[in-house]
């Protein structure tokens with residue numbers, strides 16, 4: 001296995017939590033406005049499916065189309081704001097060592113794996129349901145999601161496909177909450193397309209709080 005590079009804590013922040021998410025595992029948390037979350041692809045070539053919701057009103061959840069329109073781009077990069085259903089700026093990507101995170105490929109599901117690969121397998125959709133249930137949400141709350149570290153190039157005449165993952169061991173993406181949000185991930189268990197290099201691997205999740213917020217806690 002390739003060795004992950006150690007990334008530094010964002011300037012002005014302190015680390016408050018670290019979670020290792022197993023291959024095919026999931027994670028979810030409330031993230032307060034101003035806090036940041038870092039996802040690190042520890043071994044490389046590992047898709048992290050991601051959704052976020054306003055903690056005040058979970059109907060206001062990540063909206064892929066709104067995000068693409070405001071970014072005037074299909075891909076997510078540093079500076080991209082993740083907009084909600086009601087055009088609320090929910091989160092912002094503040095740093096990334098891997099370019100062009102995906103907005104259009106969606107998540108894997110038992111049904112799609114059966115349709116495409118003839119196999120019923122564990123899926124990101126099941127992981128999302130597991131995490132969302134902790135926050136009182138369910139199937140109706142799963143929408144088109146972000147895929148960090150996943151490459152879905154769009155070619156002439158709109159041709160698209162999940163391509164070889166571009167991320168290397170230690171690649172990371174930092175996302176800041178612009179208001180209180182619920183964020184959930186599925187560490188994709190996909191073995192039948194290149195999203196996880198045909199070999200799902202662990203990722204880490206680190207939470208950071210602004211140093212100046214210490215007195216208020």
Ligand SMILES: [Zn+2]
Nearest residue numbers: 108124188189
């Ligand atoms: Zn998946």
